[in-house]
């Protein structure tokens with residue numbers, strides 16, 4: 135994906151394909167019937183872990199750091215550094231890391247087993263509300279994963295431009311500091327949605343239940359506002375777990391929304 139002088143590449147840490155009713159708890163075959171076009175030929179849904187690499191203007195930025203070398207939902211993480219190498223990027227080349235939020239499957243490569251930064255030349259950045267939630271108010275697995283690199287973190291003011299060509303858009307609900315990254319160059323834009331949506335169905339159908347939201351009601355309101363903004367906007371978007379981390383557009387035709395990659 136090219137946005138003016140900025141290039142965005144998906145960096146996949148691990149991915150799998152699942153029976154949709156089993157991967158989205160509480161959903162039935164009937165729930166999925168209107169969304170068959172989002173499933174593959176075998177009727178399965180893709181689910182990826184990873185991040186996005188943004189290069190240009192003298193910076194090499196990663197948005198989210200995947201699952202890391204561990205297993206979750208039957209997905210083995212661990213491919214991110216190899217994927218980066220195949221794009222010609224060594225860990226020491228990365229100048230900046232920004233996190234859409236601090237869930238464990240987005241910070242997997244922040245630190246190694248000894249607690250040292252994997253990206254030793256980079257500043258790490260997140261929303262202050264997520265720092266407070268995960269590191270101060272409810273310290274758990276995420277705090278354990280980040281403690282060794284805590285001094286590397288900076289927070290941004292909500293809505294701030296975090297790096298040249300990367301603006302933050304507060305999108306709370308999934309986590310308190312959940313943030314959409316808006317990548318722009320001139321009139322061109324693309325958006326990285328983080329976990330504001332987990333599956334393209336949530337863009338097509340406002341009422342579709344999401345996963346693991348800290349505040350489900352706020353997450354729903356955030357998602358409805360996002361869907362209205364995206365619908366017919368022609369802005370390419372990608373979320374943190376969409377199949378293959380592919381970009382797509384939310385189009386409107388014949389009275390209904392369609393997700394088109």
Ligand SMILES: [Zn+2]
Nearest residue numbers: 235237308329
């Ligand atoms: Zn999440």
